[in-house]
Structure formats: structure tokens, C-alpha cells
């Protein structure tokens with residue numbers, strides 16, 4: 169697309185939360201004063217060296233950072249092209265990248281004196297991370313989760329409950345992530361005085377997309393330094409799966425102004441782009457939902473359509489506004505992987521590398537499987553291993569058993 | 574610019590009473606019944622009519638209005654058909670103010686300029702768009718004002734004195750005070766707190782201040798109408814409508830009357846109130 173290119177892709181959003189025409193603050197008046205307070209609290213926290221030092225300490229000793237950058241030797245030789253590295257976010261405490269963001273937000277919530285934390289979750293990874301940090305800091309935790317997801321991600325429901333969180337199964341709409349977010353927003357409007365809404369991805373009203381990106385950017389910052397150490401240069405390409413887009417933006421953002429680095433986000437194509445899917449860039453258009461303007465799946469009347477993905481964490485009809493902008497400017501290329509491609513990648517990675525990835529992550533691996541063979545052997549490819557697949561074992565086990573019959 | 578809303582409040586002031594504002598979802602449970610209901614409202618005592626524009630993801634609404642929206646969508650209601658409904662109502666009633674209430678996305682997709690032209694010509698007087706705070710005024714609020722439509726803003730218990738001027742700046746028609754922090758259909762507000770909040774808003778504006786969320790009974794309507802320029806009832810009407818449907822969610826012979834009867838008794842509550850101080 170032919171928009172005038174900015175001097176830098178890393179300076180957004182503007183003071184009103186816009187990335188180009190995307191983003192903004194489309195929320196009910198009840199929430200606006202709180203969102204402005206949150207923005208002020210976050211700006212103050214970022215500028216406070218003691219806040220940053222405390223966060224660094226928890227990231228090292230509680231989360232277990234830095235996460236390794238690992239050369240996936242067997243996958244590389246199997247695919248016979250690019251040299252593939254994994255950024256091992258699945259090794260973080262709680263098993264995914266989600267904890268990076270939750271730690272930051274919980275520390276902001278504590279600064280604001282909020283004692284009640286709410287969150288939405290799809291796969292349950294964000295819910296587990298939120299429940300974990302609420303346990304660690306003695307905060308009340310309520311997690312909204314679509315009833316469909318409660319059924320398909322049972323291990324994470326049990327984990328959240330063990331950690332002392334209350335999991336509320338959401339029965340409205342398609343009973344997945346979008347509906348969980350609606351109910352979390354309804355809770356927030358109702359309990360706005362004492363409640364902090366810990367959003368799990370780079371969506372929602374400003375300042376959430378920018379704040380969550382900032383907390384996740386440690387993924388890309390570490391990758392840059394680790395690749396420098398391993399290979400003495402920048403990577404040539406980056407891959408990550410996209411639900412709302414937080415693990416992807418965390419990896420991508422520090423590289424956006426390096427034109428030699430090709431960047432690929434992978435959406436969930438579900439049953440295929442002509443059928444039910446969750447690829448809002450491939451199959452959607454600009455609209456307004458959940459506090460921001462972004463690409464959404466919808467009908468001609470502007471009614472939001474149900475998404476479908478085998479992976480609960482990607483089963484959302486939208487995408488973070490910064491991705492919508494990076495798509496329109498052409499800086500990032502958005503691809504998509506189907507349920508079947510993700511399942512195949514899930515199995516391949518388990519057997520070749522001894523790493524069972526989350527089904528979300530498997531979507532990124534699926535595109536690496538297609539593109540790595542087409543790149544030369546000195547091409548350095550990094551894929552964000554955003555989460556581990558323990559939560560998916562019952563679901564994938566059932567699907568594979570069903571197919572054998 | 575004077576709209577039907579301005580005219581109606583001027584008339585009510587002369588009569589020495591507050592307004593009764595009713596909310597009904599367009600196309601609930603189907604477009605034909607919904608037109609009959611809306612036509613019956615002025616007769617039954619509604620002074621101003623709010624018509625909901627159904628949306629799949631109404632994040633400020635409770636279960637009753639969520640369900641009403643889904644019934645309407647299932648019955649094939651679109652924004653265009655909502656405007657057709659307004660036009661059909663206008664053919665028989667040139668005076669009752671009509672306000673469309675809902676969420677921004679269907680309007681954004683319809684196209685803001687086209688929507689404003691079509692809404693104005695259909696006979697819409699004002700808009701209440703829940704997810705457009707003053708921070709996003711350029712999207713729809715300012716174009717609506719230029720098109721001669723009132724943009725009615727919500728003020729809430731969290732809108733403090735510092736923020737009120739921004740909320741009121743481009744508001745016209747009336748101010749809608751949401752009496753609780755919460756979604757539609759939740760708990761009722763304490764009327765003494767509401768009186769204090771209305772007084773606070775009145776210090777910042779000469780516009781009428783209507784109060785909604787949590788009003789269900791004629792007594793509550795009377796209490797609110799004695800402190801505010803108007804009382805808004807939505808969920809209670811939607812509940813009575815929903816209670817009149819058959820097992821498949823279709824209208825029955827009772828549906829229109831069930832809503833009209835409740836409107837009549839609530840209107841009596843409003844009319845029994847001593848007029849709110851100006």
C-alpha cells in the first residue's frame with residue numbers, strides 16, 4: 169500500500185493513542201477518567217528508575233529472564249534452508265510471554281493502589297500469568313474466559329483456580345475471547361473505583377496497546393543482543409503468531425527501523441480464509457471495537473463476526489492497532505496458517521526438537537516450515553516460541569485420536 | 574439550530590414538568606412489532622423516544638439489552654432498517670423527538686457522512702453513542718452538530734468537576750447522566766446521590782439533565798423526575814417486552830400492550846413529580 173512512510177516506525181502512538189488512523193480511545197465515559205489516570209501512572213512509572221529497577225529484578229528472579237535464544241539445529245537441517253533460532257519465551261515462569269506484560273501491569277496497578285485485578289483470557293495463558301502475579305502480590309483476581317475456551321483449555325482453568333483466582337465462564341456471544349473481553353469491560357465499568365483491568369494483548373483503548381508493547385519489547389531487545397553475540401549481526405527475518413499481537417510486537421518492535429530485517433506476523437486461518445477463520449488482516453477491514461480502531465472481522469452492517477481457530481489464544485476477530493498500521497505501511501507482512509498446518513507444525517516441533525509448542529505458537533512454526541527452505545543457509549531466522557503446549561495436550565490428543573479412527 | 578428535542582423541553586418547562594424518556598431496541602423482537610411499539614409510545618406518555626441500534630458487542634449493556642440486540646439482529650435488523658423504522662414512525666408523528674442510541678462501529682461502516690444525511694432525512698433528532706467520549710469528537714460528534722443533529726453525551730459518577738467541561742463542551746439537546754457506575758440493568762441509584770450529581774452538572778450547563786440506568790418503577794421515576802429534567806427507562810421496558818414473547822422469542826398479541834401499559838404507569842410517576850428546580 170502506498171502511504172507516506174514515516175521516518176521511524178518506533179515513535180508511535182501519538183498523544184491520543186493513534187498509530188496512523190488506528191488506535192484511539194473508544195470507550196464509555198465511565199472508563200475515561202480511569203484510563204487517563206492509568207496513562208499518567210504509566211508515564212510516571214516509566215520515568216521512575218526505582219520502578220524499572222524493581223521490574224528488572226522480578227523479570228530476572230521470578231520470571232527467569234533473559235530467555236535463551238536457541239539454535240534449532242534439527243529443524244534447520246530438516247527444512248534445509250535458513251538457520252532457525254527460537255526465542256524461548258515458553259521457558260518463562262507460567263509458560264509463555266504473557267507474564268512479561270502482566271508483571272508490568274500489576275506493578276502499575278500496585279502504584280495506583282488497586283487491589284482487585286480483572287483479566288480476559290483465551291488460551292488461559294494470560295489468565296494464568298495474571299493469577300500467578302496476583303498470588304505473588306496478594307491481590308484479588310477475577311478472570312473472564314469464554315465457556316468454549318474453559319472446555320478446551322481445562323489444564324489452565326485448573327491452574328488459575330489453584331492459584332486462587334476466580335474463573336468466570338462467559339456465556340454470551342460466541343463464548344470465546346471476544347466475549348470474555350466484553351464481560352471484562354462490563355465488570356470494569358461496574359467496579360471502576362477499585363479495579364485494574366489487566367489486558368492480555370496489545371489491544372484496548374490507549375494507553376494499553378503502547379504499554380503492553382513496551383512491557384513485551386524485552387523479547388526483541390534480548391534477541392538483538394543475543395543474536396549479536398551468537399552471529400555478530402542482526403537477524404534477517406522474524407516470525408511470530410498473532411492473536412492480538414503482543415508476542416509478535418514484543419519481538420518486532422526493536423527491529424522495526426532495521427530495513428534489512430524482514431518481519432512476518434502469522435494469523436490464524438482456521439478452516440481456511442474462505443471459511444471460518446480468525447485472520448483479521450487477511451479477511452477483515454478497519455472498524456471500532458474494544459476501545460480502538462483496527463482491522464476486524466465483520467459483516468456489511470458492521471456487526472462483528474465470530475472468529476474460529478483451533479487455538480483459543482488466536483480465536484479473536486481483531487488485532488492490535490499497531491499491527492493494523494504496520495500492515496498498511498507495508499513494514500510487516502502478515503501471513504496466515506490453518507488449523508491443519510498448525511497441528512502439523514505442533515507435531516513436527518515436538519518430535520524434532522523435543523519442544524511441545526502452544527497451538528498458538530505452532531502457527532508461526534507452520535510458516536517457518538514453508539519459508540525457511542526458500543532461504544539460503546546463511547539467512548538468520550528468528551521465531552518467537554511464545555508458549556509451551558502443556559495446556560493443549562488433552563485437546564490435541566483427542567483430535568489426533570479422532571483422526572486415526 | 575433548534576431540534577425537536579429543544580422544542581420538547583421548552584414545552585415541558587411551560588407545562589411545569591420533567592420529561593419521560595423511553596428506550597426500546599429497534600427490531601426487537603422483529604421490525605413490524607417494533608414499529609407498532611414505537612408508535613404506541615407517545616400515546617402512552619413518552620415525551621422523548623430513544624431507539625437502540627443493535628450491535629453484536631454492546632460492552633456497556635447488561636444481559637437484558639444484550640439479548641434485545643441479539644433478537645433484533647436475528648430478525649434481520651440493520652442500521653438501514655433502523656432508519657427505515659424511524660422514517661415510518663415520522664410519517665405519523667412529526668413532533669416526538671427521536672434519539673438513536675448505540676455503538677460506533679455500525680455507523681463507521683455505514684459511512685459517517687452518509688449516515689448523518691440519511692438519519693437527518695429519516696427524522697432522527699439526536700445521537701447517543703456510548704463508545705465515543707469527547708476525546709474522539711472528530712469522529713462523529715462534530716460532524717453530527719454540523720449536520721443539525723444533537724449529540725447527547727453521557728456523564729457518569731466518575732466524570733469529576735475537572736472533566737465535566739470537556740464532556741459538556743460539544744453536547745447538545747440534553748445531558749444524559751448515568752446514575753451508577755455500571756452497565757444497563759444493574760442496581761438502582763440512590764435518589765439523594767442523584768440529586769446532588771444533577772445539581773453539580775447544572776452548575777456547569779444550562780442544558781436539561783436527564784437521568785437513566787436503574788429506574789424500573791413509577792415511584793423511582795417520580796423520585797428522579799423531581800430532581801432531574803427527565804427520567805430515562807430502558808431495561809424495565811425491554812424486560813416486559815421479553816416477558817411477553819413466546820417460547821421461540823416471537824411477538825405475541827400481548828407484546829405491544831405489555832410495553833405500552835408499563836410506559837403508561839411510569840409516565841404517571843413522572844407526571845406526579847413536583848417539577849425539578851431549574
Ligand SMILES: Cc1ncc(COP(=O)(O)O)c(C=O)c1O
Nearest residue numbers: 293369411412413414415481555
Ligand atoms: C502461547 C501464546 N502465544 C500467543 C498468544 C496470542 O496472543 P498475542 O498475539 O497477544 O501474543 C497466546 C494467547 O493466549 C498464547 O497463549
